[in-house]
Amino acid sequence: MTRLRELLFPLVAVLCAFAVGGVVVLLVGDSPLEVYKLLLGSAFSWPDGIGYTLFFATPLIFTGLAVAVALRGGLLNIGAEGQLYVAAFATAWVGIKLTGLPSLLLVPLCCLAAIGAGATWGAIPGLLKARFGSHEVINTIMLNFIAVALVGYLTQYDYRIPGDPIMESAPIGDNAHLARLGRFVPGLPERIPLNLAFLLALVASWLVYVLLWKTKWGYEIRATGQSPGAAEYGGISIRKEIVLTMAISGALAGMVGINEVLGYRYRYYDGFSDNYGFTGIAVALLGRNHPAGVLLAALLFAVLQRGGVPVDAFTQLVSKDIVQILQALVILFVAAEAMFRRKGWGRGKGASGTR
Amino acid sequence: MGKGERGERDALMGDIFTISLVFSTIRLATPLVWAAIGGLYSERSGVVNIALEGLMLAGAFTAAAVTFYAHSPWVGLAAASIAGAAVAFVLAVVCIRFEANEVVAGTGINILFLGLPAVLSGALFLSSGSTPQVPRDELLPTLSQIIPAAPQWRILTDVSAISLLALVVVGCTWYVLYRTPFGLRLRSVGENPEAADAAGIRVQRIRYAGVVLSGVLAGIGGAYLSIGQSSLFTRNMTAGRGFIALAALIFGKWRPVQTMLACLLFGFADAVTIQMQGVVKMPSGEDVPVQFIQMIPYLVTIIVLAGFIGQSRAPGALGVPYDKEA
Numbered sequence: 001m002t003r004l005r006e007l008l009f010p011l012v013a014v015l016c017a018f019a020v021g022g023v024v025v026l027l028v029g030d031s032p033l034e035v036y037k038l039l040l041g042s043a044f045s046w047p048d049g050i051g052y053t054l055f056f057a058t059p060l061i062f063t064g065l066a067v068a069v070a071l072r073g074g075l076l077n078i079g080a081e082g083q084l085y086v087a088a089f090a091t092a093w094v095g096i097k098l099t100g101l102p103s104l105l106l107v108p109l110c111c112l113a114a115i116g117a118g119a120t121w122g123a124i125p126g127l128l129k130a131r132f133g134s135h136e137v138i139n140t141i142m143l144n145f146i147a148v149a150l151v152g153y154l155t156q157y158d159y160r161i162p163g164d165p166i167m168e169s170a171p172i173g174d175n176a177h178l179a180r181l182g183r184f185v186p187g188l189p190e191r192i193p194l195n196l197a198f199l200l201a202l203v204a205s206w207l208v209y210v211l212l213w214k215t216k217w218g219y220e221i222r223a224t225g226q227s228p229g230a231a232e233y234g235g236i237s238i239r240k241e242i243v244l245t246m247a248i249s250g251a252l253a254g255m256v257g258i259n260e261v262l263g264y265r266y267r268y269y270d271g272f273s274d275n276y277g278f279t280g281i282a283v284a285l286l287g288r289n290h291p292a293g294v295l296l297a298a299l300l301f302a303v304l305q306r307g308g309v310p311v312d313a314f315t316q317l318v319s320k321d322i323v324q325i326l327q328a329l330v331i332l333f334v335a336a337e338a339m340f341r342r343k344g345w346g347r348g349k350g351a352s353g354t355r
Numbered sequence: 356m357g358k359g360e361r362g363e364r365d366a367l368m369g370d371i372f373t374i375s376l377v378f379s380t381i382r383l384a385t386p387l388v389w390a391a392i393g394g395l396y397s398e399r400s401g402v403v404n405i406a407l408e409g410l411m412l413a414g415a416f417t418a419a420a421v422t423f424y425a426h427s428p429w430v431g432l433a434a435a436s437i438a439g440a441a442v443a444f445v446l447a448v449v450c451i452r453f454e455a456n457e458v459v460a461g462t463g464i465n466i467l468f469l470g471l472p473a474v475l476s477g478a479l480f481l482s483s484g485s486t487p488q489v490p491r492d493e494l495l496p497t498l499s500q501i502i503p504a505a506p507q508w509r510i511l512t513d514v515s516a517i518s519l520l521a522l523v524v525v526g527c528t529w530y531v532l533y534r535t536p537f538g539l540r541l542r543s544v545g546e547n548p549e550a551a552d553a554a555g556i557r558v559q560r561i562r563y564a565g566v567v568l569s570g571v572l573a574g575i576g577g578a579y580l581s582i583g584q585s586s587l588f589t590r591n592m593t594a595g596r597g598f599i600a601l602a603a604l605i606f607g608k609w610r611p612v613q614t615m616l617a618c619l620l621f622g623f624a625d626a627v628t629i630q631m632q633g634v635v636k637m638p639s640g641e642d643v644p645v646q647f648i649q650m651i652p653y654l655v656t657i658i659v660l661a662g663f664i665g666q667s668r669a670p671g672a673l674g675v676p677y678d679k680e681a
Contacts, residue, residue, distance in 0.1 A: 134660035153646035324470025331463035335455035
């Protein structure tokens with residue numbers, strides 16, 4: 001029964017979000033059916049629809065996993081956005097500095113840079129919480145802004161090609177490129193930026209599953225998340241777990257840099273993230289903080305993102321921003337989970353009755 | 356500053372630190388004060404308010420759109436505060452009745468108002484993202500437009516009426532918080548809801564009031580951005596101000612006057628950044644990197660939270676839903 005609810009509840013939340021989103025579309029003066037047909041329909045054509053949808057899903061899988069791991073450890077990582085910016089810049093930095101290395105060495109080094117930078121930026125709020133008890137939510141929010149400013153500064157003053165009007169770094173070396181899947185998959189043109197990072201995202205999902213449910217580390221993370229007091233009593237160092245969890249979370253968010261820099265733009269492009277870090281929160285919540293759920297949720301949001309393009313082009317009034325509205329509604333409905341239990345309404349009514 | 360001599364440098368410093376810097380500080384701090392004081396009501400009642408950014412955007416968009424149709428900034432301002440209250444009410448229901456994680460729900464509201472104004476403005480004005488320009492004489496007035504003053508006093512009356520109102524609101528908030536029964540209840544509900552409940556205070560009702568008030572004030576802060584400082588709404592025009600307001604609230608230790616001072620400090624940092632651009636050069640002849648000044652509010656917040664500059668203690672029950680039966 002609870003198993004069924006785990007599966008059913010996200011579906012209900014999504015349907016509710018679509019219903020309210022439909023009302024918005026209706027108020028604006030378009031047909032919800034038409035809009036949803038465009039939103040959901042364009043993702044499944046081959047090769048463009050599927051190729052782009054999987055490409056859009058890649059960063060969301062990483063950030064969704066990042067938020068999910070943190071939540072399993074009892075921490076709310078609002079800082080994936082900052083972590084992925086720092087990581088993407090570090091990826092490009094290695095790709096620019098070490099162009100001489102052979103591909104087999106350079107690509108892993110760049111990936112390590114992404115993971116390491118993300119883990120470091122994620123560990124900072126972990127350390128602050130472990131050492132000073134300051135709340136990770138505020139610190140990760142603040143570190144997002146600091147990351148954007150820091151990386152913006154480095155791009156503008158140190159790594160931009162002089163005279164380039166765009167805020168982007170110099171290109172990384174050819175040896176640092178990650179192959180696009182079009183090279184291996186017949187019928188998938190290489191202009192579609194879907195690349196090996198997508199497979200990495202699948203591997204990362206599996207690894208997160210193994211880590212959380214098959215290892216001692218994962219057990220300790222989950223124990224800390226579920227009941228810090230009991231975990232500490234059981235001999236787990238809460239402080240260590242906080243730092244470790246945030247570092248793993250940051251590392252996962254940082255892997256967005258691999259997809260973006262090594263597989264897509266081949267340089268650091270300032271402001272590239274389309275709110276991936278925040279969408280990751282929606283992905284993790286909808287996916288019930290489970291890697292399999294995260295994959296499905298990331299795919300759903302990627303489908304919507306892909307569908308935003310035809311909505312912009314073919315509807316009279318509604319713009320692709322409807323996607324952001326749907327995302328926000330999903331977050332709100334998932335957060336208000338109690339709404340879907342009878343107890344949720346019952347208590348509210350009962351309480352007002354006694355007032 | 357190249358080979359700049361001392362006199363030249365002093366002249367440059369004079370260019371930056373002028374009376375206009377004071378006004379620039381006030382202008383930039385005004386929306387922060389409104390939002391931060393709004394956040395104070397919510398957080399002092401025990402409900403985390405990450406949604407200030409979204410509430411400000413709701414106010415900014417509503418103010419610009421309504422003023423465009425109604426041709427009166429005051430109608431626009433009223434509409435903005437109602438919109439802020441309505442959105443905050445939704446947040447309150449999700450957080451208080453359904454006991455949602457307040458940070459998650461706030462994030463949802465923030466994302467909602469990245470998208471909703473764009474869709475609405477697309478439908479209303481056929482331009483996704485921004486509203487049409489409001490004519491100059493229909494913007495929120497400065498004091499000089501309300502009170503006729505001799506030219507030599509212009510310097511004092513050149514601030515927006517909303518800035519002066521912000522000062523009044525800070526004073527009122529101090530009074531309400533520390534000198535009225537409502538303030539006492541608000542604080543007790545945020546510190547120790549069980550005790551408040553035992554004393555006969557309706558915890559949830561007070562919290563609803565706190566969150567809705569935060570929407571009203573943050574909405575007005577947003578309105579000041581779109582129909583005071585600027586003359587139209589543009590996509591994501593708050594650009595993180597809601598979070599800076601949150602930072603100021605923490606830096607100000609959740610107290611009204613200190614919070615206002617923190618807003619002024621952050622506004623000052625912003626004003627200096629703007630005035631320095633293109634005027635001051637580093638010794639090496641490059642522009643001073645504005646990014647480092649932009650970081651100040653955020654760094655200060657982290658340092659304050661870590662307890663390096665005095666203790667900043669959050670309300671005792673901040674972020675803890677209150678369930679009477681539990």
